[in-house]
Amino acid sequence: MIRFDHVSQIYRGTKKPALNRVDLEILRGEFVFLVGASGSGKSSFLRLVLKEDKPTSGSIHVLGQDLGTISSRKVPYFRRNLGVVFQDFRLLPNKNVFDNVAFTLQVIGKSRGFIQEAVPDVLAMVGLNEKANRLPHELSGGEQQRVAIARAVVNKPAILLADEPTGNLDPLTSGGIMQVLQRINAGGTTVIMATHDNAIVDQMQRRVIELVQGEVVRDELEGGYGMTAEIALRDSGMTAEIGIPGMVRGSRGMGSSTPTFSAPVVTAEPSSTSEAPVAPAQAPAAQAPDQGEPAVAAPAAPVPAASAPPAPLSATPRAVDPVTDQLGLAEKLGLRAPGERIDPAKDQNVGPTS
Numbered sequence: 001m002i003r004f005d006h007v008s009q010i011y012r013g014t015k016k017p018a019l020n021r022v023d024l025e026i027l028r029g030e031f032v033f034l035v036g037a038s039g040s041g042k043s044s045f046l047r048l049v050l051k052e053d054k055p056t057s058g059s060i061h062v063l064g065q066d067l068g069t070i071s072s073r074k075v076p077y078f079r080r081n082l083g084v085v086f087q088d089f090r091l092l093p094n095k096n097v098f099d100n101v102a103f104t105l106q107v108i109g110k111s112r113g114f115i116q117e118a119v120p121d122v123l124a125m126v127g128l129n130e131k132a133n134r135l136p137h138e139l140s141g142g143e144q145q146r147v148a149i150a151r152a153v154v155n156k157p158a159i160l161l162a163d164e165p166t167g168n169l170d171p172l173t174s175g176g177i178m179q180v181l182q183r184i185n186a187g188g189t190t191v192i193m194a195t196h197d198n199a200i201v202d203q204m205q206r207r208v209i210e211l212v213q214g215e216v217v218r219d220e221l222e223g224g225y226g227m228t229a230e231i232a233l234r235d236s237g238m239t240a241e242i243g244i245p246g247m248v249r250g251s252r253g254m255g256s257s258t259p260t261f262s263a264p265v266v267t268a269e270p271s272s273t274s275e276a277p278v279a280p281a282q283a284p285a286a287q288a289p290d291q292g293e294p295a296v297a298a299p300a301a302p303v304p305a306a307s308a309p310p311a312p313l314s315a316t317p318r319a320v321d322p323v324t325d326q327l328g329l330a331e332k333l334g335l336r337a338p339g340e341r342i343d344p345a346k347d348q349n350v351g352p353t354s
């Protein structure tokens with residue numbers, strides 16, 4: 001599903017590779033944590049999967065396509081297979097929850113009927129069906145992240161890329177977000193999550209790929225956060241305890257005491273706009289536990305497998321252009337090829353009918 005062959009990334013003006021001869025394969029349906037100290041190359045990896053950057057050397061295959069040969073005209077179509085979630089949510093502040101999620105579908109030209117069915121389904125999946133008419137600023141941080149996740153998966157992406165999705169949330173709220181991501185993964189979507197959240201990684205015991213200075217130093221099927229990454233985390237003062245409902249905090253995974261390299265794991269295939277993004281409602285440390293965090297509805301069906309608005313993944317906190325209009329944002333998110341037109345009739349009157 002995703003294969004990196006000898007991939008290196010050296011940014012212009014730098015000497016040290018952000019990624020250094022990375023070889024790995026991620027199979028359909030896997031849940032993978034990307035861990036490593038700040039600057040170890042996690043976001044660079046995600047940007048390459050999204051074809052937001054081109055590697056300096058090596059080849060990348062995603063969903064059977066050699067990213068080196070996809071024409072720029074086809075990139076927006078390729079990206080519709082990928083959903084992306086960010087630490088800072090990036091919701092459209094003047095649109096309600098329904099319309100934030102519907103926006104992705106409108107941009108790719110889905111019919112009003114499709115939107116009216118798909119959006120409530122995905123909002124129920126993330127536990128927000130009661131809040132379809134709320135504006136982002138009327139939601140807690142955890143709820144805003146659920147909207148962002150709903151938007152990312154409403155078009156059933158095969159792959160969900162999450163760049164520190166719990167980075168702005170308190171531990172309890174983070175646990176709720178992880179439940180949602182687990183549910184999405186259980187529906188068959190491959191999830192790749194870059195994180196500094198050692199407690200989540202230790203608790204989930206999923207595949208862990210650890211990067212140190214752009215090199216894969218550990219690739220474990222059921223790993224913990226790992227000592228190298230943890231030391232870096234401790235030095236930065238960013239540690240947390242979490243509680244993922246239904247999960248017992250287990251012992252550390254092998255390799256947590258000493259970073260070891262093991263061959264990439266093989267797991268079984270699963271069965272199966274004028275608005276700028278809104279910033280987190282509260283600062284991470286100051287945010288109170290998400291009291292209104294909804295109990296998430298049981299998955300009625302496998303979660304829709306593609307497309308978040310693949311917004312650019314950037315290494316540093318992203319500056320937001322407040323004057324970006326919807327058309328510009330859609331193009332920027334890679335949902336539409338530059339110059340591609342959409343039917344304006346489909347762009348209007350999308351919202352809950354009740």
Ligand SMILES: Nc1ncnc2c1ncn2[C@@H]1O[C@H](COP(=O)(O)OP(=O)(O)OP(=O)(O)O)[C@@H](O)[C@H]1O
Nearest residue numbers: 011014018036037038039040041042043044045315
């Ligand atoms: N656009 C860029 N131009 C130059 N250097 C870059 C660029 N983006 C990233 N880098 C450098 O590449 C290295 C890897 O950065 P990257 O953002 O991938 O790390 P990261 O593991 O995601 O870090 P963090 O956890 O802080 O988000 C760092 O040394 C960073 O400074």
